[in-house]
Amino acid sequence: MPELPEVETTKLGIVPHIHHNVVDKVIIRHPRLRWPIPKNLDATLKNQRVNNILRRGKYILINFPKGTLLIHLGMSGRLKILSENIPPQKHDHVDILFTNHKILRFTDPRRFGAILWTSDNPCEHVLLKNLGPEPLSAKFSGNFLFQKTRNSKIAAKKFLMDSKNVVGVGNIYAAEALFLAGIHPELSVNQLTLVQCNKLVTAIKKVLKMAIKKGGTTLKDFSNSNGEPGYFSLKLKVYGRQKLPCFKCKTILENRRLGQRATVFCPKCQAFKKY
DNA sequence: CAGAATACCTGCGGGC
DNA sequence: TGCCCGCAGGTATTCT
Numbered sequence: 001m002p003e004l005p006e007v008e009t010t011k012l013g014i015v016p017h018i019h020h021n022v023v024d025k026v027i028i029r030h031p032r033l034r035w036p037i038p039k040n041l042d043a044t045l046k047n048q049r050v051n052n053i054l055r056r057g058k059y060i061l062i063n064f065p066k067g068t069l070l071i072h073l074g075m076s077g078r079l080k081i082l083s084e085n086i087p088p089q090k091h092d093h094v095d096i097l098f099t100n101h102k103i104l105r106f107t108d109p110r111r112f113g114a115i116l117w118t119s120d121n122p123c124e125h126v127l128l129k130n131l132g133p134e135p136l137s138a139k140f141s142g143n144f145l146f147q148k149t150r151n152s153k154i155a156a157k158k159f160l161m162d163s164k165n166v167v168g169v170g171n172i173y174a175a176e177a178l179f180l181a182g183i184h185p186e187l188s189v190n191q192l193t194l195v196q197c198n199k200l201v202t203a204i205k206k207v208l209k210m211a212i213k214k215g216g217t218t219l220k221d222f223s224n225s226n227g228e229p230g231y232f233s234l235k236l237k238v239y240g241r242q243k244l245p246c247f248k249c250k251t252i253l254e255n256r257r258l259g260q261r262a263t264v265f266c267p268k269c270q271a272f273k274k275y
Numbered sequence: 276c277a278g279a280a281t282a283c284c285t286g287c288g289g290g291c
Numbered sequence: 292t293g294c295c296c297g298c299a300g301g302t303a304t305t306c307t
Contacts, residue, residue, distance in 0.1 A: 003300065034283075034303080058301080075301055076285075091285080110284045112301060127303090154278070163302080170300055239300095259279075262298080280306065290296085 002058060002073045004135065004168025005211035010079050011055045014104060017081040018062070021098040022049045030093045034074065034114045037094060044117055045069070045096065056123070057131050057167030067119035070127065074112030080105045132166045135204050140166055142198030149189035149197070156192065157185035158259050160204070169204060171261050172239045173211065177203040179238045184270045185263050186256070210234060238264040 002010065026042040038044065048064040055061070060079070062069040071079070082103040088095070089107070094115060096104040106115060118125050133139040148165060159165055160174040169177070178185050180203035183196055192200070214234040237247055242255030246266040256263050 006300080032284095034301090072301085074284090075299070108284095109286065110299090110301095112284065152277080158278085161301090172300060260281090261300095278307090280304105282304075283302095285299100287298085288296105289298105291294090 002077070003170035003173050003211075004055075004058060004208055005173075005214075007058045007060060007073060007168070008055055008212050009215050010073070011053060011060050014060075014079055014081055015053050017100075017102045018050050018096075018098055018104055019053060020050060021100045021102065022047060023064075024097045024099045027095040027097070028093070029088055029095075030091070033093065033108060033111050034072075035116065037115045038117050041094075041115075041117060056128055057134070057163055058170075059128065061122050063122075067117055068122040070114065070116045070118060070122060070125065071106070072114040072127075074108060074110060074114065076110040077106065077108040077113030080107065131163050135166050135168050135208055140201060140204075142194060142201045145201055146192065146194045146197040149192055151190065153188040153190055155186045155258055156183055156189050156200075157261075157263055159189045160200075161259075161261075166204070168208070171263075172236065173204070173207050175239045175264055176207045176237055179265060179270060180207060182269055184272050185258060185265050187272060238266065240264070 023045040026045050028037050028039070028041060031037040031039065044066070045064065048066060051063040051065065053060065053062050058072060060071040062071065073079070082105055083101070085103060088105075091109040092105055092107050094106040098104070106113070116125075116127075122128060133144070149159065152159065154162075157174045157178060160169045160177065161171065175185065177200060181196065181199040183192070183200055211234050238253055241253050242262075242264045244253055245251065246253055246269060249266065249268050251266055251268040253264050254267050256265075
């Protein structure tokens with residue numbers, strides 16, 4: 001489900017309910033995720049107060065006095081806030097019960113998500129320490145992208161989706177940003193001109209900001225943190241529109257598999273050309 | 276070393 | 292109706 005905007009939306013959704021609140025207990029129903037949920041999480045979190053809640057890439061970091069809970073939603077993970085204890089469903093893995101009677105429930109049918117605990121600086125955690133810059137930060141600039149891409153022939157879309165280069169850009173927004181920038185998804189990144197790097201960075205920021213503003217692009221299995229059905233308001237220009245006409249030029253959009261991921265683009269607006 | 280392939284899961288929709 | 296296939300928003304690990 002989630003790319004950066006969805007994770008950000010989820011984070012924003014849970015913050016008002018759990019910020020500065022105290023954990024009463026943790027109930028682990030299904031510990032198997034990408035890695036097992038730490039067995040002693042109840043003992044670890046009990047009576048601890050939430051200091052703050054951050055996002056880094058697609059990770060949600062819930063900081064406590066003794067350490068940080070790292071949460072990744074994988075492909076199908078969801079976090080919901082419950083105000084009453086609704087009976088758990090099949091794929092509800094964990095409940096974190098707070099003393100204010102709010103419950104943070106983690107659900108993940110495909111189990112690609114993760115819930116981990118670290119008592120050290122979370123930025124030094126093995127999963128976080130090699131992450132690239134935040135796409136909405138000043139560090140992620142056209143110059144940065146240009147400089148990072150000089151020695152690689154990797155396809156532009158694959159480069160964007162690699163979190164070592166930039167975090168938070170997944171299959172949907174990579175395709176959307178490349179369309180906005182008029183860049184072919186298979187273009188080798190060392191072919192990108194500085195002008196194209198600037199356009200691409202601008203496009204990424206624009207599409208992510210817009211999606212955050214709309215509350216995250218949501219597909220069939222996304223619910224926001226209140227358990228409401230997600231929004232469908234962000235109009236995707238290429239993702240999921242294969243064989244349909246391009247909004248700009250009416251050319252039929254093409255779908256290719258790139259690194260086993262569906263990759264939709266306009267062969268005319270995103271032709272291999274330089275600026 | 277970079278880059279590609281594989282693996283981890285469940286659920287759903289389409290074709291037969 | 293039911294079975295089989297391919298596909299789904301991610302990414303660590305293994306391979307070439």
